Amino acid sequence: MKNYWLKCNKPNPHARLRLFCFPYAGGGASVFRSWSDRLTEIEVWSIQPPGRESRLKEPLFTDISPLINSLLPALIPHLNVPFAFFGHSLGALVVFDLARHLRRYNYPTPLHLFVSGRQAPHVPDPDPPIYQLPDPELVEELRRYNGTPDAVLQNPELMDFLLPILRADLAIDETYIYTSESPLDLPISVFGGLEDRKTPHPSMDAWREQTTQSFTLRMFPGGHFFIKEKQELLLQYILDDLKQNVEVKIGK
Secondary structure (H helix, E strand, O other): OOOOOEEOOOOOOOOOOEEEEEOOOOOOHHHHOOHHHHOOOOEEEEEOOOOOHHHOOOOOOOOHHHHHHHHHHHHHHHOOOOEEEEEEOHHHHHHHHHHHHHHHOOOOOOOOEEEEOOOOOOOOOOOOOOOOOOHHHHHHHHHHHOOOOHHHHOOHHHHHHHHHHHHHHHHHHHOOOOOOOOOEOOOEEEEEEOOOOOOOHHHHHHHHHHEOOOEEEEEEOOOOOHHHHOHHHHHHHHHHHHHHHOOOOOOO
16 A cells, blocks of 8 residues: 655665655655755655645644544554654654654654754744635744745736645644653753744753753754755754664665
């Protein structure tokens, strides 16, 4: 049976570690298409949420629990080798909740968690939710994030297509209710943008409370989508952290 949730552009049967990558709100698996060109020692898998790209006709999720429950049967068969998670923005929240879910039900858990562009899950968002805003106001909020080109924002047909996807993804993030559990027993590396008003340094540093192991925080020049401009450096840090903290001799 075809696995619609997972995409692997460059299968690497000799890789000793898999990195599963979860996109930001509105994004799909194509966000990480080029990552395997740089992370050649790792098998990179991208998560393809429904309602976009190759899953265009499937219904969107608006809550994290059904999303996790639907993803798990597709993901678990691929957790048969050491693996790590990366997620940006909404993806950071999903990988955190997914790691807790795997631990809770005694499934294999990631060796390392990479979270980017989102405050720690137990830190409240100081801003009101935007997923229910009227279209013009939501477009203005998206413009402030500086992740959607103006040519797209000014194209009514494209926005008619994109706004339902963005609303659904934002609803997942903005309606998330944090519940207290013990910290994860795995290293966490955190990445943020220095000009991202949604992720000031204290809210990113608070991720350290979610791990009993090593913690690293790196802040990059740029706003919420610094991962696009600083991709090469970001991937180097990911590779460095995996080699340092994961008990798998990558490339050996």
